[in-house]
Amino acid sequence: MAWDKGFNFRATSGYVTDGPNETYVSEDIYPVTRNGVTFGWSSTISDRDRDSTVDRRLAGLTQRTNDGNIETFRIDLEAADTYLITLALGDTSFPQGYQYCNFQDDTTVFRTIDDTNGTAQDNYDDATGVNRTEANWPTQNVQDTRVFTSAIMRVRIGSPGSEANSSTIAHLFLSRVAAAEDELNTAMLTGVGR
Numbered sequence: 001m002a003w004d005k006g007f008n009f010r011a012t013s014g015y016v017t018d019g020p021n022e023t024y025v026s027e028d029i030y031p032v033t034r035n036g037v038t039f040g041w042s043s044t045i046s047d048r049d050r051d052s053t054v055d056r057r058l059a060g061l062t063q064r065t066n067d068g069n070i071e072t073f074r075i076d077l078e079a080a081d082t083y084l085i086t087l088a089l090g091d092t093s094f095p096q097g098y099q100y101c102n103f104q105d106d107t108t109v110f111r112t113i114d115d116t117n118g119t120a121q122d123n124y125d126d127a128t129g130v131n132r133t134e135a136n137w138p139t140q141n142v143q144d145t146r147v148f149t150s151a152i153m154r155v156r157i158g159s160p161g162s163e164a165n166s167s168t169i170a171h172l173f174l175s176r177v178a179a180a181e182d183e184l185n186t187a188m189l190t191g192v193g194r
Helices: 177-190
Strands: 004-009 022-025 032-034 037-041 046-049 060-067 071-076 082-091 099-105 108-115 123-125 131-133 144-147 152-157 162-176
Touching (some): 004 060, 004 071, 022 037, 060 082, 082 108, 082 177, 099 144, 152 162
Parallel strands (some): 004 022
Antiparallel strands (some): 032 037, 060 162, 071 152, 082 123, 082 144, 082 162, 099 108, 123 131
8 A cells, every 4th residue: 555645734734635645744743643753743723724715734734933933844754765755845825035954864954945025925836846826736746766775764944043934844755665565566466466
């Protein structure tokens, strides 16, 4: 079975209905286990419900004021392996003057989004740091691919120095590539799914 885990950041669990393999994140301090995955923030952080009429993945957010302090969101992966990473860094209701996020393979940084122009209202940086409008993000966002050498992913938000506004994360999704390939190979060998 494929290992697909999505995180929709917001203040209220029932504000929108999460999609398959997704769960809400609302000031959850590590370790929280929900939807078959253990995850959580390193300390209390601010969440917001924004707009329940937009794509469920963009309806809310978690924010870290860009004051030089960074917060860490940890996900325990199924195994060290290759994963596809989907991200929405932005805000449906307000412009954010600066967006900062980095991805870590346990403690090794492998991707940094340092958007010094920030995001306009209804705009999101995807996992490659490319800005997408709210209307385009669902179909045009680009995933990042990472071969993890550990079974821990950390996502850190908040600027390393003093900057404008907040860094805001709305959605994160991880999909284990090998697990999906193994499932397909098993189906082909056994004739299941033909």
